[in-house]
Amino acid sequence: MRLTGAVVLVTGASSGIGAAVVRRLTRAGSRVLAAGRDPERLARLAAETGAAALPADLARPGAGRDLADRVLDRHPRVDVLVNNAGVGWAGRFAEMPDTVADELLAVNLRAPIELTRAVLPGMRRHGGHLAFVGSIAGRLGVAEEAVYAASKAGLDIFAQSLRPELARHRITVSVVVPGVVDTPFFARRGQAYRRRRPRPLPPERVADALADAIVRDRAEVYVPGWLRLPVAVRGLQPAVYRRLAARFG
Numbered sequence: 306m307r308l309t310g311a312v313v314l315v316t317g318a319s320s321g322i323g324a325a326v327v328r329r330l331t332r333a334g335s336r337v338l339a340a341g342r343d344p345e346r347l348a349r350l351a352a353e354t355g356a357a358a359l360p361a362d363l364a365r366p367g368a369g370r371d372l373a374d375r376v377l378d379r380h381p382r383v384d385v386l387v388n389n390a391g392v393g394w395a396g397r398f399a400e401m402p403d404t405v406a407d408e409l410l411a412v413n414l415r416a417p418i419e420l421t422r423a424v425l426p427g428m429r430r431h432g433g434h435l436a437f438v439g440s441i442a443g444r445l446g447v448a449e450e451a452v453y454a455a456s457k458a459g460l461d462i463f464a465q466s467l468r469p470e471l472a473r474h475r476i477t478v479s480v481v482v483p484g485v486v487d488t489p490f491f492a493r494r495g496q497a498y499r500r501r502r503p504r505p506l507p508p509e510r511v512a513d514a515l516a517d518a519i520v521r522d523r524a525e526v527y528v529p530g531w532l533r534l535p536v537a538v539r540g541l542q543p544a545v546y547r548r549l550a551a552r553f554g
């Protein structure tokens with residue numbers, strides 16, 4: 306799929322990976338619609354890149370559909386949807402406030418499902434691309450991030466299920482699976498990233514991988530690439546994986 310001239314809706318554009326994706330895609334000549342919660346950060350990004358700012362809170366039921374409706378009022382269709390907005394929470398599951406699970410599932414899983422459904426009719430006529438920002442947490446599971454990992458696993462398998470279903474409509478689907486990325490994500494989830502390794506990667510690495518996945522129709526991209534190894538070990542030798550994970554975390 307060509308990026309030049311494509312109408313691209315990016316969620317979570319006001320920070321971190323989403324902002325890097327907006328910069329990457331506007332440089333490539335896409336017409337980017339940048340959605341996020343913080344109107345001031347979005348307005349600054351829009352002024353810098355030429356993207357259109359679309360402030361929206363995706364935690365409410367129906368918010369994904371409403372955002373898509375606002376976009377489709379201005380544009381006949383969306384060529385590329387980047388489902389990137391996400392929120393984390395770290396800590397013991399038993400101590401997690403009830404409202405947090407609702408928020409994580411709403412923003413990380415329900416809103417992308419709503420947005421995807423809303424843009425599909427146009428895409429089915431003209432083709433397009435659906436990109437999902439998953440997480441290595443959703444492929445491996447992570448202690449003290451159970452609901453976040455579950456929301457990302459749900460998003461991941463949603464995307465993988467859509468890919469064969471939509472292929473005949475010339476709609477391609479990709480999942481980008483980042484490891485640790487240097488963004489405000491960790492400060493916001495209430496627990497800083499404390500490990501020495503793996504080192505956090507710049508969000509631009511994820512943005513480059515995502516752009517490549519759109520252009521070259523890549524079903525999944527790990528960032529960094531070596532993350533496919535623990536996933537493969539877990540798939541082939543789950544007991545070995547559990548022993549290694551218990552030892553090295």
Ligand SMILES: NC(=O)c1ccc[n+]([C@@H]2O[C@H](COP(=O)([O-])OP(=O)(O)OC[C@H]3O[C@@H](n4cnc5c(N)ncnc54)[C@H](OP(=O)(O)O)[C@@H]3O)[C@@H](O)[C@H]2O)c1
Nearest residue numbers: 317319320321322342343362363390391440485486488490
């Ligand atoms: N950072 C990592 O290490 C890492 C690793 C794997 C996967 N990821 C995933 O990458 C994606 C981007 O995260 P990031 O690292 O760039 O984190 P970030 O800097 O915290 O950005 C998160 C984005 O999601 C938006 N968002 C959060 N809650 C929202 C809501 N209720 N409604 C609408 N938008 C909302 C934020 O909007 P505002 O800023 O306007 O509030 C922000 O634009 C997420 O899906 C995350 O799960 C991150």
